[in-house]
Amino acid sequence: MEVIYFAGGCLWGVQAFIKTLPGVMNTEAGRANGTSHTLHSDYDGYAECVKTEFDPAVVTVKELMGYFFEIIDPYSVNKQGQDVGEKYRTGVYSKEPSHLEEAKAFIRERNDCDHIVVEVVPLTNFVRSAEEHQDRLDKCPNDYCHIPEETLNRYK
Numbered sequence: 244m245e246v247i248y249f250a251g252g253c254l255w256g257v258q259a260f261i262k263t264l265p266g267v268m269n270t271e272a273g274r275a276n277g278t279s280h281t282l283h284s285d286y287d288g289y290a291e292c293v294k295t296e297f298d299p300a301v302v303t304v305k306e307l308m309g310y311f312f313e314i315i316d317p318y319s320v321n322k323q324g325q326d327v328g329e330k331y332r333t334g335v336y337s338k339e340p341s342h343l344e345e346a347k348a349f350i351r352e353r354n355d356c357d358h359i360v361v362e363v364v365p366l367t368n369f370v371r372s373a374e375e376h377q378d379r380l381d382k383c384p385n386d387y388c389h390i391p392e393e394t395l396n397r398y399k
Contacts, residue, residue: 244268245299247307247342248275248366250290250334251315252323255379256388256395258293260314262378263398266302270295272372272379275336276364290334290362294369304345308335313397314390317350317359324389334362336369 251257254272262270270293277289297307315323321332335346346363350356380388380395388395 244296245339245342246337247295247297247304247339247346248292248334248336248369249295249307249311250275250292250332250336250362251311252291252331252333252389253326253387254291254293254372254376255386256390257291257314258378259380259388259395260390260398261293261295261310263396264297264302264307264310265398266298266300266306268296268298272376274330274370274372275334276367277370289330289370290332290336291330292334292336292369294371304342305349308346308349310398311335314394315361317361318355320360325387326389332362333360334364336362336364336366338366340365 258270258272261267273294274289275292277287279287315333321329323331337343343363350359
């Protein structure tokens with residue numbers, strides 16, 4: 244099992260989508276790369292993200308990046324859907340340098356790579372979100388989500 248973190252705007256939809264992907268074994272909603280070890284006002288620089296445990300024998304980082312790009316606007320700075328602010332930035336984080344290199348290679352291979360603003364950096368810290376945010380769209384399916392429903396359900 245390996246772990247990578249995806250930030251793509253509001254974490255509710257990102258988690259709902261990622262947990263349906265082939266090879267994904269577990270997900271956790273949380274915040275990455277902030278300046279504290281707990282969540283304070285404005286999340287102290289954190290990006291809302293989803294901790295993603297995956298089986299590399301089933302799905303590669305490159306494939307996960309392809310799926311991730313189905314649900315984000317990779318050209319938008321600090322905004323996805325109606326969510327605006329630093330905590331809604333797009334990013335890929337990992338403690339494994341090979342994951343980051345694969346993510347960067349995925350972006351470099353795209354024709355539009357010069358316009359992509361997805362942050363790809365080492366994970367410095369992760370804070371798990373409160374239980375009410377875990378699998379939120381399963382618990383409250385009518386809550387806001389910036390990802391279209393047909394996309395959320397594509398791999399179910």
